[in-house]
Amino acid sequence: MMKRQRGAAVVVAMLIVALAAIAASQFSFRTNIQWRKLENAADLDQARWVLRAAEQWAAAVILDDSLQNSVDHLGEAWAQDMPPVEAEGYRIAGRIVDQDGRFNINNLVRSGRVDTTQLTIFRRLLANLHLPPELADAVADWLDADDEPISQAGAESEYYRQLSEPVSAANRAVVNLNELLPVRGMNEKLLSQLRPYVTVLPAFSRVNVNTAAPELLAALSDNLALADAYALAAQRDKAYFRNLGDLRNVLGNRASLDERQVAFSSQYFLVTAHARYGRIALGDQALFQRNGRNFPNLIWRVAL
Numbered sequence: 001m002m003k004r005q006r007g008a009a010v011v012v013a014m015l016i017v018a019l020a021a022i023a024a025s026q027f028s029f030r031t032n033i034q035w036r037k038l039e040n041a042a043d044l045d046q047a048r049w050v051l052r053a054a055e056q057w058a059a060a061v062i063l064d065d066s067l068q069n070s071v072d073h074l075g076e077a078w079a080q081d082m083p084p085v086e087a088e089g090y091r092i093a094g095r096i097v098d099q100d101g102r103f104n105i106n107n108l109v110r111s112g113r114v115d116t117t118q119l120t121i122f123r124r125l126l127a128n129l130h131l132p133p134e135l136a137d138a139v140a141d142w143l144d145a146d147d148e149p150i151s152q153a154g155a156e157s158e159y160y161r162q163l164s165e166p167v168s169a170a171n172r173a174v175v176n177l178n179e180l181l182p183v184r185g186m187n188e189k190l191l192s193q194l195r196p197y198v199t200v201l202p203a204f205s206r207v208n209v210n211t212a213a214p215e216l217l218a219a220l221s222d223n224l225a226l227a228d229a230y231a232l233a234a235q236r237d238k239a240y241f242r243n244l245g246d247l248r249n250v251l252g253n254r255a256s257l258d259e260r261q262v263a264f265s266s267q268y269f270l271v272t273a274h275a276r277y278g279r280i281a282l283g284d285q286a287l288f289q290r291n292g293r294n295f296p297n298l299i300w301r302v303a304l
């Protein structure tokens with residue numbers, strides 16, 4: 001608990017440094033706006049600045065963590081929800097969620113072909129979430145390079161062209177989960193149920209067993225019951241897994257995970273930031289990738 005509090009204190013200190021930097025830049029900014037006279041526009045600029053600062057702060061927290069240790073778990077500073085911080089007329093709130101604790105949809109296809117191991121994992125995940133497992137086949141077809149359905153439940157352009165609003169299968173990796181909306185069997189409700197458990201990343205990723213939901217942990221195994229996966233997650237929250245040895249010790253010889261799919265650290269982090277200044281409130285999301293001991297790489301950013 002002490003460690004967690006100290007971690008949070010470091011995070012707040014970094015944020016205050018970022019805010020001070022903005023305040024210091026205000027002098028020139030104020031002279032600038034004398035001719036502008038549009039208060040809203042000025043507030044918008046300031047809010048954008050604050051939003052960038054929040055994002056940079058989050059990336060700095062991710063970097064700071066990688067300098068401390070090489071394992072990532074939910075007891076670390078980056079994973080703690082931060083209460084909104086107010087200073088100098090700004091209000092900032094930010095949240096960091098690692099993406100390696102989720103099933104990466106793009107793992108389904110390697111070099112244009114369906115990876116059957118990944119397909120099985122995705123089917124199991126859907127079943128554990130009480131969603132139709134055959135949806136995995138249609139998603140895999142949407143991503144794989146060919147136009148041959150992998151099963152009766154699959155679907156390719158031939159299927160999609162007969163719809164009232166004809167489309168073609170993407171036949172490539174996706175960059176945003178919303179791209180899966182046209183997939184056979186998919187709809188807004190289903191996608192929103194799936195969203196907390198999946199992600200789309202630009203490269204193959206392993207599952208961080210320290211941050212994955214029990215439904216995904218169970219999907220990585222052919223002999224781990226969902227109830228036992230919940231027990232595993234409860235155990236992990238008391239003492240995180242440093243390596244395969246820790247994981248094997250906890251599982252005993254009752255069950256095993258597919259160890260080729262498993263990781264104990266995370267490479268990708270989704271940063272959600274909200275900023276308010278004056279009458280303006282803005283939000284955005286950014287995906288960062290760890291970059292060794294250097295500042296994390298920004299993969300993409302979208303306005304909320």
Ligand SMILES: [Ca+2]
Binds near residue numbers: 066069070072073
């Ligand atoms: Ca860490």
Ligand SMILES: [Ca+2]
Binds near residue numbers: 141145146171
């Ligand atoms: Ca295809």
